[in-house]
Amino acid sequence: MTASTKPTAPGATDVVLEAVGLTKHFPVRRRPRDLLTRTRRAVRAVDDVGLVLRRGQVTAMVGESGSGKSTVARLLAQLVRQTSGRISLHGDEVRTRGGRAFRAYCRRVQLVFQDPFASLNPVHTVRYHLTRALRIHHRDRDVTAALHDLLTRVQLTPPEQFLAKYPHELSGGQRQRVAIARALAAGPEALLADEPVSMLDVSIRLGVLNLLRDLRDRLDLAILYITHDIASARYFADDVLVMYAGQVVEGGDGEAVTQRAAHPYTRLLIASAPDPDRIAGEADEDTAESGGEPPSLIDPPAGCRFHPRCPHAMARCRTEAPPRLSVDGNGSGHWAACWLYDAPTVAEAAT
Amino acid sequence: MTREPVLSIRNLSVDYGLGDAAVRAVRDVSLTLHRGEVLGLAGESGSGKSTLAYGMLRLLPPPGVIRGGQVTYHPRDGEPIELLSLSRKRLRRFRWAEVAIVFQGAMNSLNPVHTVATQLTDVIAAHEPRTTAAARRARAVELLKLVGINADRLGSYPHQLSGGMRQRVMIAMALALEPRVVVMDEPTTALDVVMQRQILATLVELRERIGFSVLFITHDLSLLVEFSDRIAIMYGGRIVESAPAAELYRSSLHPYSDGLLHSFPALRGPRRELSGIPGSPPDLRAMPAGCAFHPRCPKAFDPCADRAPELAEPAGREDAGRSVACWLHTAERVTP
Numbered sequence: 001m002t003a004s005t006k007p008t009a010p011g012a013t014d015v016v017l018e019a020v021g022l023t024k025h026f027p028v029r030r031r032p033r034d035l036l037t038r039t040r041r042a043v044r045a046v047d048d049v050g051l052v053l054r055r056g057q058v059t060a061m062v063g064e065s066g067s068g069k070s071t072v073a074r075l076l077a078q079l080v081r082q083t084s085g086r087i088s089l090h091g092d093e094v095r096t097r098g099g100r101a102f103r104a105y106c107r108r109v110q111l112v113f114q115d116p117f118a119s120l121n122p123v124h125t126v127r128y129h130l131t132r133a134l135r136i137h138h139r140d141r142d143v144t145a146a147l148h149d150l151l152t153r154v155q156l157t158p159p160e161q162f163l164a165k166y167p168h169e170l171s172g173g174q175r176q177r178v179a180i181a182r183a184l185a186a187g188p189e190a191l192l193a194d195e196p197v198s199m200l201d202v203s204i205r206l207g208v209l210n211l212l213r214d215l216r217d218r219l220d221l222a223i224l225y226i227t228h229d230i231a232s233a234r235y236f237a238d239d240v241l242v243m244y245a246g247q248v249v250e251g252g253d254g255e256a257v258t259q260r261a262a263h264p265y266t267r268l269l270i271a272s273a274p275d276p277d278r279i280a281g282e283a284d285e286d287t288a289e290s291g292g293e294p295p296s297l298i299d300p301p302a303g304c305r306f307h308p309r310c311p312h313a314m315a316r317c318r319t320e321a322p323p324r325l326s327v328d329g330n331g332s333g334h335w336a337a338c339w340l341y342d343a344p345t346v347a348e349a350a351t
Numbered sequence: 352m353t354r355e356p357v358l359s360i361r362n363l364s365v366d367y368g369l370g371d372a373a374v375r376a377v378r379d380v381s382l383t384l385h386r387g388e389v390l391g392l393a394g395e396s397g398s399g400k401s402t403l404a405y406g407m408l409r410l411l412p413p414p415g416v417i418r419g420g421q422v423t424y425h426p427r428d429g430e431p432i433e434l435l436s437l438s439r440k441r442l443r444r445f446r447w448a449e450v451a452i453v454f455q456g457a458m459n460s461l462n463p464v465h466t467v468a469t470q471l472t473d474v475i476a477a478h479e480p481r482t483t484a485a486a487r488r489a490r491a492v493e494l495l496k497l498v499g500i501n502a503d504r505l506g507s508y509p510h511q512l513s514g515g516m517r518q519r520v521m522i523a524m525a526l527a528l529e530p531r532v533v534v535m536d537e538p539t540t541a542l543d544v545v546m547q548r549q550i551l552a553t554l555v556e557l558r559e560r561i562g563f564s565v566l567f568i569t570h571d572l573s574l575l576v577e578f579s580d581r582i583a584i585m586y587g588g589r590i591v592e593s594a595p596a597a598e599l600y601r602s603s604l605h606p607y608s609d610g611l612l613h614s615f616p617a618l619r620g621p622r623r624e625l626s627g628i629p630g631s632p633p634d635l636r637a638m639p640a641g642c643a644f645h646p647r648c649p650k651a652f653d654p655c656a657d658r659a660p661e662l663a664e665p666a667g668r669e670d671a672g673r674s675v676a677c678w679l680h681t682a683e684r685v686t687p
Contacts, residue, residue, distance in 0.1 A: 064543035064544070064545065065543055171631035171632065172396075172631075173631055174631065201395040201396055201570070201631075201632055202395060202570055202571070202572070202611060202614050202615070203395060203610060203611060203614050203627055203628035203632070204627055204628070204631060204632075205614065205627060206614055206616075206626060206627030207626075207627045207629070210625075210626070210627075228543065228544065229544075230544075230618065231615065231616045231617065231618040232616050234616060234618060234622070235616030235622065235625065236616075255622070258618060259619075268545060269544065269545065270618060271548075272544040272545045272547070272548040273544050273618055274544075274571060274573040274574040274576075274577055275573070275577060275618060275619070276573050276576035276577055276600050277619070293513050293515060293546070
């Protein structure tokens, strides 16, 4: 059952985690000549990103490497502090500076990392990993029962067989399930999954995605699914956001974004994805025209950051960054940050 | 397409380690690469696909041991060459001139302290020492142009290039001596989809222009279906199915191939519920008896657990050029 068919309760309680104007600039070491000019350069990894995670829904964030999608996850988990912008959990602004406030926050928002080979400690057993998470977050719980419950939930059964195992004794898929179980041990409301399946073998990826979907339905989790694979985003997510060079360029319902992509970058991404039904060598209109590479984030292009690669670039694109514009104009929530959806601009460019 | 073989592998077996403790990574694999063809080799991690490629070129570091088999290279003219019995000196001359390889993580296989020009001309100097420095440089410019990089990048160091450009330099380097076979081991896994498509399009175009054969190793079957002529699928060190790409996509015979093809969510068409393949890839140290896939196979029946099926032409089918190792498709099939 997908969440879109579920009767969703209206109101603010539905929104678990919300980010408004989220920005992160990483300072760059100053060069000798910068000392004279007093300029401070920074990598604009994330610029003015807004997103909403709803209860019982999967929101996918799609982008190439370097587009800032992992930084968004780290910001939302409060592992790094934002330069500016606001994150709110159930409407309350999140202000954590480590310590107790941070611990209370990460009890409710948990992160699952990309590489289960690196995120589990090789010298500790599964029991240790899970017990530690349980002890930290819920001191009063019965550990044995909770351990069984967790492992059963991530379909590592029988649980007794897995508790004494070390990470190297598990396959990649099983390790990622342990990592997910550890995140669930805190009893979170939101799960941030940063490329949870990209390190796994193709044949077991779907197993892990289906598990996450099952958890979404049973525990009513809000999941942020970060990926570079737009096809898996379509398969797994309710809403899809597309990131390019630190900004969200398109967003909306998963089917709308992947089937009726509006932003030229999303179209390029979709045209580039492997497609067995296409005949080799048959160039797509969008891939043939847009060559090039993502821009430097230290000196991003003025205006729309995609304009140097965009086949439809107009004069306004070079000077002014586009706002979020509705694509089909019927209030479906499908939007794109592209001047092509602003009728006056298109008319002006045509003359 | 001409069906003239360029490289043929017969019954190649590769182990890691010796004696009873040896892990049998590649078991009895036979494969033929034809002239001008892109042969895709697909499989999950640990299926032995990279070991097969390194084994046939004798590039395996210890404890890799070639246990048996034959690898024959058919040159343009003259006698076929047995790679596994070639002397070190001749092997050194043979590699790169006839068969070049683009390594996994090729982005990191460039030397960081040398410029692109030095590394490209070095390849030519090593194999054709009589060329002049100016001629080598001219060839380097030509090679970069071939893969779509501007000649003013010759003086750049690898860190000054983006990942996609480094990958292109690696491909240019592989083509420097006009080899007849290029082995590509996961050439684009570290790249983004947009760059991946650009590079593969360049490669397909170059193959048509220059006419070399490609052995393309990857775990991404959807990519292979689109870009290769023929696909061989490996599982647990054996080839379980080999067929022309389009036919494999349309009607796969082995349950594992079928499972792999249904592990990719589609970008177009109706949204389907997908399941992947239950279980996990086999441990090479403790392989299941019989067919290596039977513990995960939805169609397993009696003989699967006892005897390993041979790779053979599927019984009762007309189409040539296919082979499959599965009891479901053998003539002596026991009724399930």
